[in-house]
Structure formats: C-alpha cells, structure tokens
Amino acid sequence: MKKEILFSSRLRESCTKIIHDSGLNICLYPMKGFSSAFAILGTRYGSIDTTFKTNEDADYMTVPEGIAHYLEHKLFEGEECSAFENFAKTGAYSNAFTSFDSTAYHFSCSDKFGENLRTLLDFVQNPYFTEENIQKEQGIISQEIKIYLDDPGWRVFFNGLEAIYHNNPVRIDIAGTTESIKKIRKELLYHCYYTFYNLNNMTLAIAGNFDPDKALKICDEMLRPSKDIGLKTLVPEEPYEIKEKRVSQKLYCALPLFQLGFKMPNLSGRECCRKYIIWNIMLEAALGSFSPFYSRCYDSGLINDTFSAGVFKGRGFFLPMVSGDSRDPDKTAEEVINELYRLRTNGIPKEDFEIVKKMTYGDLLSGFNNVGTVAKGMMNADFNEMDIFENLEMTAEVTYDDIMDALRSMDLENSSLSVIEPLERE
C-alpha cells in the first residue's frame, strides 16, 4: 500500500491518497465540523466506452449503446435484496450516475458510516444479473430515455454533439435508445462489468465526517485484489471538420434554445485539465457577465441570464461552447464569433484577465465547502491522474499569453449551431 499526504497551503487543509494493494486508488478528506460524510466509488467507464478489449481478448468488441448506464441501474440489484434496501437500514441516501466517461455509486450519511461503506464496497464488487431482472429494467430505462426526449435543454446539447462529431462516441446519448437497450443481455453485462469494474480502473473517494483509519480497515477487509487486465478502449478516428453547420428541432419551450460548439482536437488527462482552466478563463473574460459583449447583447434583449460560455470536457473530448436562450440564435452565434475575432485582433484587456483569474480562484475554493463536491472532485481529479488541489495551482500559473494563445488557436469557422425552436401549442 502506498500512502501520500497532500497539503494545500492556500486552503490549509490536507487529504490522503492511497494506492491500495487491491489496485484501487483511495482518496480521503476528513472535514472538521461537518456532520455528514459522502463516499463515492467510481470506475473509468462511461457511455463512450462502447468498443474495447483486454489482454484476454483477441480482438476489440463493440457493445450496444447505453450499456454502461444499464449496468449502473442493475448493479444495485443483489441476490437477496437490493443495495437500496441495505442503505435504507441506516437511513443513508444513496444514488449513482453514469456520465460520458465514468460511472459512480455514492452515499451520504450522518450516522453508521462504516456499515454504509461496507454496503457500497459489497454491492459494487458483487454483480447479480438475471435475464428476468434485466428485462424488468427495460421499462424503467425506456421511461428515463423518454423524459430526456421531451427536454429541450438536453436535446439542444445532444443535437449539438451530433452536429459536431462524426464518429466520436460522445455524440451518443448516455442512456442509449429504446432500441439499443433491447439488445442488452446478461452475458454482455457481465462481460462489461468484469472488464471495467476492475479495481485498477477505479477510485474510492470519501469526504466529511468519518474516521480515515476505520475506513481503511474496512477497505482492507472488503476489497478483493484485482489483476491488471490491460484494458484498452478504441476511439474512432474523428475528422477535423464539423459534421453539420446548423441543426434544429422543434419542442415545447418558451424561447429558442441554442448551443454553439467549436470543434477542437481531443485531449485527455492533465493536459485536458490545464487547458480546461485556461479556456474557461479566456471565455469568461471574452464573453462573461462583465464583458462588453454580454452587456451589449443583454441590453438589446438578444440574450438573458441563461447565457453561458465554457468548456465541455472529458476523456477524449474537449469542446468550448456557448449556450442559452435567445430570440435570435443565429444572430447571437454571429455576435459571439465576431466578438472572438475582434478580441483576437485587439486582445482581451489584461485587467479583465486578472479579474477572471481571481474569480476562478474564488469559485474553486468555494467548492471545498460541501462534502459531496469534495468527494466527487477527488474522484474526478484521480481519474485525470491529478489531485484535488492541483486545479488551484494550475489556475495561479495561467498567464495572459496562455489565454491569448487559446483564443488564437480557435478555428472560429469550424463551429456548429444547434437550435431548439418553440413548438406551437394548439
């Protein structure tokens, strides 16, 4: 077991990172004064991981879209009772989520932390799938998919991804489709489970009111060592150009919704995180709440409080985007692009850059105020081979040249506009 204590001089707080003998990475952050604890156990396995192989496989295998999410639903099921029922015995709140590049299971509690940690480690390590319980889940997940089909905010986002990417699996809806999930069988779920739920591919993060020594003792008892199976995922070749310049759909909504995405080369790991900070600072200084652009567009009624600019990133994708509601999405997109061209020539005011750096520092520190945010932050940082404090240091190191280089590297014409138009009610 390898143990490292990490200290942040800015926060004057520390956390511990452990590489456990079982292969699992463990991050522990006790937080004084809090009455609850939050634990999250995640795997680097998300909706984008549809084609993969291990040392034991001769060739790559492609599985149905939405299977990572389906697996997340089914893992709560046990032979005798569901994990929900075990958490309920202590009053803990438990849940899970699947994103593009990860799946995670978590609980929060203000009592009986040890019992809950045992439940978490137990159910995630012990899948129990039957054809019957898999079949049963189809109805539930179909309804989940349908909720999002009616959600204009979700649709503008996914339509936008489909317009930008030709092959990158990030363009696939996390839950798959009502058709694709019908292809999911017990054997496939087990295969995906044993491929991705290997402890070498996973991280446990705990924050809040808990005893680190007791937590580690439970980990020692419950974690079953995994051998590294040489997992490889296949990322399809992605052309440089966007797929479609403009896509639109009609749904019930008050104002048109828009999303303008600028296609960029894929990034992963630490470099992705560093650029994420640089690009977010650049976009905030250029288009954020105190920029001349924002005031001009807000005062003319083109945008409202829903307007935002930032980077959508993860393993294998890095996408600066601007989104919100607008009476005239095309005009807004034109204004955004013109403003970025203008700033490329004239430069972002240096004073604004310094202010946004301070903003970013404040936002990052504020995140250490909540046990759930800290635990999720540790897990995500670990997935990117970083620690939770490094974002603060990376922010301090961002220079004016970094943000201007970022702005100049944008291919402003290689962008897609996704629009949801209001569907008239009869």
Place this chain on the structure above:
Amino acid sequence: MENLYNRRRIADEVYFTSVTDNKFKINRISVIFITDLSDRASCNAVIPRLLSKCSEDFDTMAKLNKKLAGLYSANITWSVKADGDYQICELSAAVLGNRYALEGEDILREALKILIGCIFRPYFENGRFPSQSLEIEKQNQIDDNDAEINDKTSYAYYKAYSEAFRGEPAEIRWGGTNEQVEAINGDSALETYRRLIDETRVEIICVGESKFEGVEKMFEDAFSAVGRKPECFTATKLSSVKPEVSRITETLDIEQSKLVMIFKTGLRKKYPLMVMQHLYGGTESSKLFSIVREKMSLCYYCFSRLGYAKGFVSTECGVDHDNLVKTEAECLNQLSEIAKGNFTDDEVTKVKLYIINLMRSGLDTVSGVASKCLSGILYPENAISIDEMSDRINAVTREEIIEAAQSLKLDTVYILDTNKKEEAAQ
C-alpha cells in the same frame, strides 16, 4: 426560533439572524421580503431582477458584475418563489470567506456595501427605474413564466397545484401572469419597490464562516432611513378538499405522459404526515419506488411530496399513455395499503432514519442552514432544533401513520398526455 438562532428585531417587522460556523469557507447574506401572494406578484417579481443588475454606485450591469468578479467571484443573486400563500422575494450576496483573500481584502464588507446599495440606492433616471431596463426585465419575467413548459415534470406539477388551490392565494404562480407583467409601468414599478422596502416583512439571514460583526448595524442603519409601515402578515391557510375530484387532461406532442395527483388533509400532525409521506413515496425503499417503479417497471420517477402548510400530499410520475390507468390505480392502492396498516415496523424505522439523516446533512451547507432558519420563521412549528425534530419523528407511532394516510382525500388529478398513443406501448 428566537432562541434557536438568536433572531432579533432591528426595525419594525425587520429581523436579523446570523449563524456562524467555521466549517464553511463562504458567507451568504440574504435579504428576504415576505408578502402575501396576490395580484401584485408579477410586479414584486420584477423588482429583485432590477435591483440585482445595478445601483447608484454601479450604474451599469457591467460595472457591478466586474466589481463582484474582482471580489473572488462574489455574486448578488435574486430569487422569487411561492411558498404556501406567501411570495418570497430575495436578494442574496454570496462571498468567499475573508481568510482566503490573497491581498487581505475585507470581501464580506465590500460585498455587503454593494448589496445594501442595490437594495436601498437603486439606479434611477428621473426618479424611476430606467425604462429600458424595466422593459428588458419585464420581458425576461414573461419568458420565465412561459419557460415553465420547458420542464414537463414541473409544468405538470404546477398545473395540478394551481388547480388544487384554485381560488386561493397559492393558485398564483411565483411570477404572476404575463398580462400583469405587461401592465407594469414606471410608476407601478416604483410604487412596488417602495412597498417591498417599506411594508413587507423582512428577514435578513446571514450564514457562513464570519462572525458577521457590524453587519447587523449596517442593516439597522439602512432600515432606519426607511419609513416602515409594515403590512399585516397573513399566515398560510389550510386548503379544504373539493367536493368532487377535479380531473384535467392536457394533450401535447410529447414522448411521455405525466400523472400528478394531489391529496388534501385537514390533519394537523406534521411528523406523522412526514413519516407517512416518506413511507409512501419519499425514499428509494418507499412503496411508490419499490412497487410502482422497481416491481412493476411502470416508470423511471414516481415520488410524493408533502406541503404541510397547505395540507397536501402529491404523487408524481412519468409513464407511457397505455399505463396511465394502471399507474394511477397502483398509486392509489399503495396509499390505501398504508391506510390499512399494511406496512412493517422495519419499513417505518428505515424511513425515520432516512428523514433524520437528511435533516442533519442539510445543516452541512450554507443554503441548508439558511432554509432551516427561514422555515422556522415562516412556520413556527419548524422552529425547533434538529435533535428535537428527531425526537418527534422517532415518537411517531404506527397508529399515527395510519391516521395520516386515512386523512388524505383525493382532490385533483392532472394528466399531461402524449398524443403519440400508438407508439407508446412497449
């Protein structure tokens, strides 16, 4: 509440509460104007929008936002909501704790001065809100009112809610009606602003790492310059059940149908109702989750909520059209099972632990503490400590749960139906 959080009067119907907890890294100061929901709701809703955008000291939104950004991403936000028969209009400042300032700035004091400036010294032109700003915020309010349709789950809930409380103040939505918004002019906006400052009940709630020294005095001074003539404060009234169940169906071109049922109760026993509602549909081990979702696979979400002040419990779910009848019947059946006493002591214990865990965890966030303070102010029965609440929850008996379930009478059924009926069946 006075004893619990040392709430004190600083002017006529103006109260100040502060909670210091060193575990937090931020501070939040909320100025809350409490008034009855009435035909003034629209105008009341527009004022906080205007106040949060500029002030005499910062005459444009850009200047204000720039100053706040430089204070480590401090923000001044507005919120307006309906709670029972009340309309709650709030302006809040959220700031990073002074101990994290890089250059020793007094972030809290600076942000407070800005907040007080926004509330007491708005930016006027010719003694009125600038007409351009007023027109923009009127339009934004209309867009927000219309945007309720964007989220079909909450749209269905509020349609059912309005029908259940037809003819009562609670029928009015937080932002009133578009017709009322359109009728706002410079004079009525000014009059409403004065009324909010002079006549509504005001609660100032500060929560965070600061001791808030001098903050009370700053607000005391600000309100001393105001000629307070507080209006009579009406308590939220219990709603009586309709003689006949009101059934409404609205059909839209959507993928999933929504079912909302509202039951009313005249029972004035908060904790038995709370335990019963959680047993019915408030947790992952509840009847609605474990039977309607997990066993019958009818939906992805199916839950209940309790509105104690108005005396109601709602049931909400999203289902295929073909399953609407079956789902409604099963939701009613599960409530009837509780009313007959068909639940175990083990189920009750789990639910009690869950509620207590949730309440304790709520005090681990600044917003959770602020909500607890406000809840105790609006509803005196909530003005007790978490320990006392836990004791009352634990004291709830099986007979009281049955009594609570038996007291519920169906009042309103609202269905937002899909027109894609032929495709809906799985």
